[in-house]
C-alpha cells in the first residue's frame with residue numbers, strides 16, 4: 001500500500017511541476033500563441049538572418065525586425081518582434097540594417113546575437 005501512495009504522490013508532483021512551467025512568463029509572438037502547446041516536443045532551432053530594425057520596445061524587451069525569408073525555419077519575409085536583452089541592443093536604433101541570429105523555441109523567438 002505504501003508503494004502505491006508514493007507512486008501517486010510523485011505523479012501529482014510531476015504534474016504540478018509541468019503546470020508551473022506553463023505558467024512561466026515568456027515573450028510571445030502576436031498571433032502565434034496557439035503554437036505554445038507544442039513547445040515540449042519541438043526542438044529549439046537557431047537560425048541566422050538579415051533585416052532592418054523597425055522598432056525597439058525597452059518595456060517588453062522586444063526588437064521588431066523586418067526580415068527576409070529564413071529557409072532554416074521555413075519563414076517567408078515578414079516583420080515581427082523578437083525577445084532581446086537591453087545589452088544586446090547597445091548601439092542599435094530603429095532603421096539599422098542588422099545581421100542577427102535567434103533561437104526559435106516553440107513560438108518564442110529570442111535573439112542570440114545581433115549586430116550592424
Ligand SMILES: [Cu+2]
Pocket residue numbers: 067075078079080
Ligand atoms: Cu519572422
